[in-house]
Amino acid sequence: xxxxxxxxxxxxxxxxxxxxxxxxxxxxxxxxxxxxxxxxxxxxxxxxxxxxxxxxxxxxxxxxxxxxxxxxxxxxxxxxxxxxxxxxxxxxxxxxxxxxxxxxxxxxxxxxxxxxxxxxxxxxxxxxxxxxxxxxxxxxxxxxxxxxxxxxxxxxxxxxxxxxxxxxxxxxxxxxxxxxxxxxxxxxxxxxxxxxxxxxxxxxxxxxxxxxxxxxxxxxxxxxxxxxxxxxxxxxxxxxxxxxxxxxxxxxxxxxxxxxxxxxxxxxxxxxxxxxxxxxxxxxxxxxxxxxxxxxxxxxxxxxxxxxxxxxxxxxxxxxxxxxxxxxxxxxxxxxxxxxxxxxxxxxxxxxxxxxxxxxxxxxxxxxxxxxxxxxxxxxxx
Amino acid sequence: xxxxxxxxxxxxxxxxxxxxxxxxxxxxxxxxxxxxxxxxxxxxxxxxxxxxxxxxxxxxxxxxxxxxxxxxxxxxxxxxxxxxxxxxxxxxxxxxxxxxxxxxxxxxxxxxxxxxxxxxxxxxxxxxxxxxxxxxxxxxxxxxxxxxxxxxxxxxxxxxxxxxxxxxxxxxxxxxxxxxxxxxxxxxxxxxxxxxxxxxxxxxxxxxxxxxxxxxxxxxxxxxxxxxxxxxxxxxxxxxxxxxxxxxxxxxxxxxxxxxxxxxxxxxxxxxxxxxxxxxxxxxxxxxxxxxxxxxxxxxxxxxxxxxxxxxxxxxxxxxxxxxxxxxxxxxxxxxxxxxxxxxxxxxxxxxxxxxxxxxxxxxxxxxxxxxxxxxxxxxxx
Numbered sequence: 001x002x003x004x005x006x007x008x009x010x011x012x013x014x015x016x017x018x019x020x021x022x023x024x025x026x027x028x029x030x031x032x033x034x035x036x037x038x039x040x041x042x043x044x045x046x047x048x049x050x051x052x053x054x055x056x057x058x059x060x061x062x063x064x065x066x067x068x069x070x071x072x073x074x075x076x077x078x079x080x081x082x083x084x085x086x087x088x089x090x091x092x093x094x095x096x097x098x099x100x101x102x103x104x105x106x107x108x109x110x111x112x113x114x115x116x117x118x119x120x121x122x123x124x125x126x127x128x129x130x131x132x133x134x135x136x137x138x139x140x141x142x143x144x145x146x147x148x149x150x151x152x153x154x155x156x157x158x159x160x161x162x163x164x165x166x167x168x169x170x171x172x173x174x175x176x177x178x179x180x181x182x183x184x185x186x187x188x189x190x191x192x193x194x195x196x197x198x199x200x201x202x203x204x205x206x207x208x209x210x211x212x213x214x215x216x217x218x219x220x221x222x223x224x225x226x227x228x229x230x231x232x233x234x235x236x237x238x239x240x241x242x243x244x245x246x247x248x249x250x251x252x253x254x255x256x257x258x259x260x261x262x263x264x265x266x267x268x269x270x271x272x273x274x275x276x277x278x279x280x281x282x283x284x285x286x287x288x289x290x291x292x293x294x295x296x297x298x299x300x301x302x303x304x305x306x307x308x309x310x311x312x313x314x315x316x317x318x319x320x321x322x323x324x325x326x327x328x329x330x331x332x333x334x335x336x337x338x339x340x341x342x343x344x345x346x347x348x349x350x351x352x353x354x355x356x357x358x359x360x361x362x363x364x365x366x367x368x369x370x371x372x373x374x375x376x377x378x379x380x381x382x
Numbered sequence: 383x384x385x386x387x388x389x390x391x392x393x394x395x396x397x398x399x400x401x402x403x404x405x406x407x408x409x410x411x412x413x414x415x416x417x418x419x420x421x422x423x424x425x426x427x428x429x430x431x432x433x434x435x436x437x438x439x440x441x442x443x444x445x446x447x448x449x450x451x452x453x454x455x456x457x458x459x460x461x462x463x464x465x466x467x468x469x470x471x472x473x474x475x476x477x478x479x480x481x482x483x484x485x486x487x488x489x490x491x492x493x494x495x496x497x498x499x500x501x502x503x504x505x506x507x508x509x510x511x512x513x514x515x516x517x518x519x520x521x522x523x524x525x526x527x528x529x530x531x532x533x534x535x536x537x538x539x540x541x542x543x544x545x546x547x548x549x550x551x552x553x554x555x556x557x558x559x560x561x562x563x564x565x566x567x568x569x570x571x572x573x574x575x576x577x578x579x580x581x582x583x584x585x586x587x588x589x590x591x592x593x594x595x596x597x598x599x600x601x602x603x604x605x606x607x608x609x610x611x612x613x614x615x616x617x618x619x620x621x622x623x624x625x626x627x628x629x630x631x632x633x634x635x636x637x638x639x640x641x642x643x644x645x646x647x648x649x650x651x652x653x654x655x656x657x658x659x660x661x662x663x664x665x666x667x668x669x670x671x672x673x674x675x676x677x678x679x680x681x682x683x684x685x686x687x688x689x690x691x692x693x694x695x696x697x698x699x700x701x702x703x704x705x706x707x708x709x710x711x712x713x714x715x716x717x718x719x720x721x722x723x724x725x726x727x728x729x730x731x732x733x734x735x736x737x738x739x740x741x742x743x744x745x746x747x748x749x750x751x752x753x754x755x756x757x758x759x760x761x762x763x764x
Contacts, residue, residue: 109510128491153546164535174553183576187569194565382580
C-alpha cells in the first residue's frame with residue numbers, strides 16, 4: 001500500500017515510517033520540522049540530537065534497503081499539500097502533523113494560536129486534498145484519549161448510545177478536554193466526522209493515550225534511528241520524563257494528589273495500532289474510532305514503578321509532590337474501553353520492570369546531556 | 383453598560399447596535415465588511431443598498447442623538463482586536479463576527495477554509511483579548527440551533543445529563559451539525575467552554591434558529607437604517623428568501639420533502655434576547671446556553687404560509703419542490719427546549735399573517751431590484 005506519513009519527523013512519525021516499510025509498504029514522509037523549531041525556541045531540545053529526515057532516510061536505506069521519499073514543507077499551505085498528494089497519491093494517510101503538546105498549547109497566546117490554527121488547518125487540508133487527489137484513501141488520524149477528559153461514566157470507544165425520555169440516539173461520545181491542544185483534537189474529530197457524513201471519506205481516529213519508550217523493532221541496533229526523546233515539561237510525556245528525572249537524580253514531580261489516571265502504551269504498540277488500522281481500513285463513509293492504550297495507571301503508580309526499578313539499578317529516586325500547575329481533576333472515575341485494536345490483533349507490550357530498566361539504561365548513556373533546567377517549568381493552566 | 387458589538391455591520395449587528403443604544407447602553411461597533419465583500423464576490427448582493435457603518439452611525443445619531451464609535455478592521459488580526467479592546471474596554475461583548483452562511487461554507491475549498499479560519503480565529507482572539515484587557519467582560523456569543531443537528535431525542539438547552547451503566551454525567555449537549563459553518567460554531571462552543579473552565583470567563587452562547595424580518599423598533603421609520611436583506615441561496619435565510627420569491631413571482635423552492643423542521647424567530651426577538659442576556663449576565667466561570675427561537679415550522683409550513691398571505695395580497699405564489707442540494711434529513715424528530723430566554727422575560731413576536739404581509743409590502747417597494755439569478759444557485763453539499 002502507498003502510505004503517506006504526515007509529521008514523519010516526529011516522535012511517532014519516524015518510527016512509523018520505518019515500521020511500515022519493514023512491513024512491505026511503500027512509504028513517504030512529510031514534515032516542516034515545526035516541532036524541532038518550537039523545542040529550540042522554548043529551549044527544551046530533546047535528550048540527544050536526531051539527524052534530519054533526509055539523513056535518517058539515508059541511514060534507514062543503508063540498513064534496510066528501503067527507500068523513503070521525503071517532502072519538506074508546511075501542510076497548512078494548500079499549494080504544498082496539493083503537490084504532495086498529487087505526486088504521491090497515497091492509499092493510506094497517517095496524520096500525525098500537529099502541534100502535539102498540551103503544556104505548549106497553554107504557554108501563551110502565541111502558542112495557543114499556533115496550535116489552534118496549525119492543527120485545524122492541516123486537518124482541513126488533508127480532507128480537501130484527499131478529496132481532490134485520492135478520494136478513496138484511508139485517513140488514519142492520531143487523536144487522543146484526552147478528548148474524552150475524565151467523565152464520571154464509562155468511556156466507550158468513540159460513540160455513546162444515549163437514552164433520554166424514552167427515545168434513543170447514538171452520538172459521537174461527548175468530549176471535554178483538559179488543554180487547548182486536546183480541544184483542537186476534539187475539533188479535528190468533529191471536522192472529520194462532518195466530512196465523513198457529507199463526502200463519504202474513510203477515517204480511523206485513534207484516541208491515543210500517552211506513549212512511552214524509545215525502542216522499536218527497527219531502531220534497536222542503531223542509535224541514530226531513535227526518535228526524539230523529550231524529557232521537558234512542555235513536550236515530554238510523563239513516563240519518559242520520570243525516567244530521565246530518575247537517571248538525573250531529579251525528584252519525580254507528581255502534580256497535586258497524583259491520582260490522575262490515564263491509559264498508556266509502549267511506542268511499539270503505537271506502531272502496531274497504526275499498522276493494524278491501515279491493514280483493515282475504515283469503509284467509505286465510516287468514522288471508526290479506537291481507544292489506543294494498553295494499560296491504565298495513576299501518576300502515583302508510574303512514579304512508584306520508576307522509583308522501584310531505579311532503586312534496583314542503584315539510583316536514588318525521590319518522589320516529590322508539587323502544586324499542580326494544571327487545572328484538572330486529581331482524583332476521578334476512569335474506565336475507558338479499549339477492545340477494538342485488541343480485536344484487530346494488537347499484542348500489547350506491557351510496562352514491565354525490564355521495559356523500564358531498558359529505558360533507564362538508554363537514558364543513562366546520555367546522562368551528561370540532561371539539562372535539569374528543562375525538566376520543571378510549571379506552565380500554568382490558569 | 384459599555385457594549386462592543388463585533389460584526390456590527392451585519393444583518394443582526396447593526397439592528398442590535400441601534401437597539402442597545404436605545405436601551406441606554408454605550409455601544410461601539412466593529413466590522414471589516416467581510417460579508418459585504420463575500421456577497422459582492424459571489425454576485426449575491428442584498429436586495430437594496432445599505433449605507434456603510436460610518437454613514438449609518440451618522441444617520442442614527444441624527445435620528446436618535448446616540449453616538450456609536452466605529453472600528454473598521456479584521457478581528458482575526460491580534461494587533462487590531464487588542465487596540466479595540468484596550469481603547470473601548472467593554473463590559474459586554476456581542477460576538478456576531480463570523481462568516482454566517484451555511485451554503486457559502488459548502489461552496490468550495492476557499493470558502494470552507496475562510497469560514498473555518500475566520501470563525502475560529504476571531505473567537506480565540508475574543509477570548510484572549512478579553513482576558514488581557516477586560517477579564518470581567520461578559521461575552522454574548524451567537525451560536526446556532528444548527529449545532530445540535532436533528533437528533534432523535536429531545537434537544538435540551540445546552541446540556542444533557544446522561545445516565546450510563548448506573549452512573550451519571552452532565553455533558554455539553556452532543557452536537558452534530560449539517561454544514562461546515564455550523565460545525566465551526568460547534569468548535570466555537572468547545573473553545574469557549576474550555577476557557578470558561580480554565581480561566582473563569584463569562585459566556586452566554588445563544589443557539590439561534592433562522593431569523594426573519596426587516597423591521598425593528600428603531601428602524602421602522604427610516605429605510606436607510608434597515609439591515610441587509612439577502613434573498614439568495616448563499617446568504618439569505620429561508621423565510622426571507624420565500625418572501626422575495628413570492629413577490630418576484632418565482633416559485634418557492636422547497637428542498638426535497640420539505641419536512642425539515644427548525645425553530646425560527648423574528649429579528650425583533652433576536653435583539654431582545656441579546657439585550658436580556660446582557661442585562662442578566664452569565665457568572666464568572668459559567669457557560670450559559672439558551673436556545674434562541676420562538677416557534678417551530680417545517681419548510682412546507684413556511685412555504686404554505688407565504689403562499690396564503692401572498693395570495694391574499696393578490697400575488698400568484700407557486701410552491702415547487704426541488705431536488706435537495708443539501709445532505710440532510712428531510713423528515714425527522716425535532717423537539718428542542720427553549721424556556722431560558724422566556725424566563726428572562728422574552729415576549730415573542732410570532733409569525734402572523736400581518737408580519738408576513740408587512741415584509742412582503744416592504745419587498746414590493748424594491749421589486750424592480752430583485753435579480754432572479756440570485757435566488758436559486760444549488761450549492762451542493764456533496
